[in-house]
Amino acid sequence: MDHRDPDHVLGRLLGPAGPEVGCDECFEELDRYVELELAGADADAACPGLRAHLAGCPACREDYESLRSLIQP
Amino acid sequence: MWWGAIREPETVAVVQPSGAGLDPDSREWLRALRADGAERDEAIARLHGLLLRGARFEVARRKPTLPHLRGNELDDIALEAADDALVSVLARLDDFRGLSRFTTWAYKFALFEAAVKLRRRAWQGREIPLEPETWTVLAGTELEPDAQAEQSELLAAVQRLIQEALTPHQRRVLTALALNGVPIDVLADRLSTTRGALYKTLHDARRKLRRHLTESGFALDTWPEEVTDGPPRP
Numbered sequence: 554m555d556h557r558d559p560d561h562v563l564g565r566l567l568g569p570a571g572p573e574v575g576c577d578e579c580f581e582e583l584d585r586y587v588e589l590e591l592a593g594a595d596a597d598a599a600c601p602g603l604r605a606h607l608a609g610c611p612a613c614r615e616d617y618e619s620l621r622s623l624i625q626p
Numbered sequence: 627m628w629w630g631a632i633r634e635p636e637t638v639a640v641v642q643p644s645g646a647g648l649d650p651d652s653r654e655w656l657r658a659l660r661a662d663g664a665e666r667d668e669a670i671a672r673l674h675g676l677l678l679r680g681a682r683f684e685v686a687r688r689k690p691t692l693p694h695l696r697g698n699e700l701d702d703i704a705l706e707a708a709d710d711a712l713v714s715v716l717a718r719l720d721d722f723r724g725l726s727r728f729t730t731w732a733y734k735f736a737l738f739e740a741a742v743k744l745r746r747r748a749w750q751g752r753e754i755p756l757e758p759e760t761w762t763v764l765a766g767t768e769l770e771p772d773a774q775a776e777q778s779e780l781l782a783a784v785q786r787l788i789q790e791a792l793t794p795h796q797r798r799v800l801t802a803l804a805l806n807g808v809p810i811d812v813l814a815d816r817l818s819t820t821r822g823a824l825y826k827t828l829h830d831a832r833r834k835l836r837r838h839l840t841e842s843g844f845a846l847d848t849w850p851e852e853v854t855d856g857p858p859r860p
Contacts (some may be wrong), residue, residue: 563781565805566800566835567832567835567836567846568804568828568832576822576825580738584726609828610825612745612809616734616737619683619687619741623683623737624733
């Protein structure tokens with residue numbers, strides 16, 4: 554994706570629309586969220602607001618992607 | 627949870643948070659790390675090995691974005707990250723709720739420490755851009771004809787609101803994080819604050835922009851929510 558694309562820039566500026574957790578709570582829940590996701594369970598129902606945070610916070614998104622890549626079979 | 631809109635369901639969990647519900651491997655990790663003497667020392671050494679594996683994994687993932695760092699520097703960063711993660715894990719052992727495997731819980735500390743160190747290293751000595759560099763780039767962007775009018779109008783409104791509706795601190799944080807791609811931990815260091823506090827500021831600024839835009843008649847409910855990959859890494 555082009556990071557200078559106007560849609561992308563507006564997305565970064567406006568962030569996710571829905572309620573979201575903060576970085577600290579994201580970190581607390583991340584291991585549970587990733588394991589649920591990899592198990593095919595409803596991770597978003599178990600950890601509401603986390604997915605929105607991952608959409609709005611690039612650093613937490615990177616942490617999520619790394620953990621998921623590391624532990625997935 | 628921020629802003630009280632959602633509450634965590636109580637019925638969904640991988641295992642029960644009580645020690646009795648832990649998976650055998652996690653239970654064994656906790657038992658050994660809480661033991662005395664040589665057994666604990668051996669468990670700590672195993673844990674450090676696990677954390678080092680996690681830190682090296684993160685370093686390897688980011689290596690292509692860090693061509694200026696040599697192999698031994700990357701090894702040092704991984705080792706420092708594992709050391710710091712070990713301290714954090716041991717200090718927070720009682721916080722482990724058993725909602726994931728112990729190893730997954732521990733890994734996230736190593737990945738976090740490695741990622742923060744690598745982002746800081748990448749921005750070491752660099753000036754933090756607090757002015758909106760992206761606006762000039764966007765000015766030269768050719769938009770699709772159908773979208774051009776709508777996007778141009780929205781972009782213009784956002785630019786105006788950033789100047790008029792946000793506090794100076796909100797404007798500085800939004801500009802650095804969302805427009806200029808400064809990593810949040812790097813900005814937190816420079817401003818002597820925390821990642822959580824900065825994200826709260828970013829969130830408040832975004833909410834304020836959305837509210838003003840909605841009041842001005844922009845239909846943001848159809849705006850794509852997920853812009854997942856974020857700003858480019860330096």
